[in-house]
Amino acid sequence: MSGAIVTVEDLRIHFPTQDRRETVKAVDGISFSVQPGETFGVIGESGSGKSTLGRAVVCLLKPTGGRVLHGDIDPYALPAAALRQRRRAFQIIFQDPNASLNPRMSMLDSIREPLDIAGGGSRAERDAIALEMLERVGLSADFAGRYPHELSGGQKQRINIARVLTVRPRLIVCDEVVAALDVSIRADILNLFADLQRDFGLTYLFITHDLGVVSHVSSRIAVMYLGRFMELGTAEDLAERPLHPYTQALLSAEPIPLPAAMRRDRRIILQGEIPSPTDPPSGCRFRTRCPYAQEICATSDPTWREAAPGRFVACHFAGDVTGHPVTNQPHKEAIA
Ligand SMILES: Nc1ncnc2c1ncn2[C@@H]1O[C@H](COP(=O)(O)OP(=O)(O)O)[C@@H](O)[C@H]1O
Ligand code: SF4
Ligand SMILES: [Mg+2]
Incomplete structure (x- = not known):
């Protein structure tokens, strides 16, 4: 090995x-x-x-x-x-910040989505992890309720990073x-x-x-x-x-x-x-x-x-x- x-x-x-x-x-x-x-x-x-x-x-x-x-x-x-x-x-982040973001999902829901798919933990626990990751990528909790069209390209890429971080x-x-x-x-x-x-x-x-x-x-x-x-x-x-x-x-x-x-x-x-x-x-x-x-x-x-x-x-x-x-x-x- x-x-x-x-x-x-x-x-x-x-x-x-x-x-x-x-x-x-x-x-x-x-x-x-x-x-x-x-x-x-x-x-x-x-x-x-x-x-x-x-x-x-x-x-x-x-x-x-x-x-x-x-x-x-x-x-x-x-x-x-x-x-x-x-x-x-083993996660991947793409060039296009929109590629992984559903335009109809709030940022908190988007960040939490990989955890929802993985299962495990309560909804409140998964929300808490998503909020923590939002903060770790340098965005305030205000962003949790926003939608992709309200964000700049850089902010969207930060959300994509937060998404993949949730699953460690x-x-x-x-x-x-x-x-x-x-x-x-x-x-x-x-x-x-x-x-x-x-x-x-x-x-x-x-x-x-x-x-x-x-x-x-x-x-x-x-x-x-x-x-x-x-x-x-x-x-x-x-x-x-x-x-x-x-x-x-x-x-x-x-x-x-x-x-x-x-x-x-x-x-x-x-x-x-x-x-x-x-x-x-x-x-x-x-x-x-x-x-x-x-x-x-x-x-x-x-x-x-x-x-x-x-x-x-x-x-x-x-x-x-x-x-x-x-x-x-x-x-x-x-x-x-
Ligand atoms: N699903 C696919 N079907 C057919 N050809 C593909 C597919 N994906 C990539 N290619 C081709 O493989 C080559 C390498 O593509 P890609 O890996 O995207 O290169 P790069 O990321 O370096 O620009 C290109 O010629 C591309 O057209
Ligand atoms: S073509 Fe150029 S790069 Fe390729 S083996 Fe010959 S000298 Fe090296
Ligand atoms: Mg490429």
């Missing part, structure tokens, strides 16, 4: 396309584990499979291949009632939780997540396309591209010594306000769009956009290897082409 809260082993989530002729390989062979109390960040462009991964981690999607362990238990090996019970400890989760998947909010209030919500993590001993899987967000909250970061992880390491390692060309391109494209160590002097412009997950490129799936691609990249799929303790990467030339850890500069001809 590893002591991990979640262990993901060679996970694959495939969907049939609408005409059922092809397969969307949204997640296509990912392995990692999340340790208690950490914030594990997943960064990647839209369409790279982040939300699919997050939903699989909380058992909203059944693996096509591989498995997700909660602790050392495979939830899908449990009887249905035990699976439901187990799932409560161990891990929360945060899927682009600040992306729909005004830039001015994002920091407040991120700080709230940090406070709650400390108070409740929470573990987060923090999914975002925004490097500025993930770099502020995460202890480790995985870089995802077309259904796979390209690189995984501590936030500091990735910032200072990105080993994978895709990580380096993401970092270089990021304007302020990245922490100083994460800023790059020169931009690496990625050519073209992310390819279709129904037909990922042969060999390395990043090769169609990689400034360093060689012949071998088209024929051989780079293995996911531990380049240094705790530091994983999938690139035939990682470190050589990005210059890390040897130097800080990539090849000049590859820089736009």
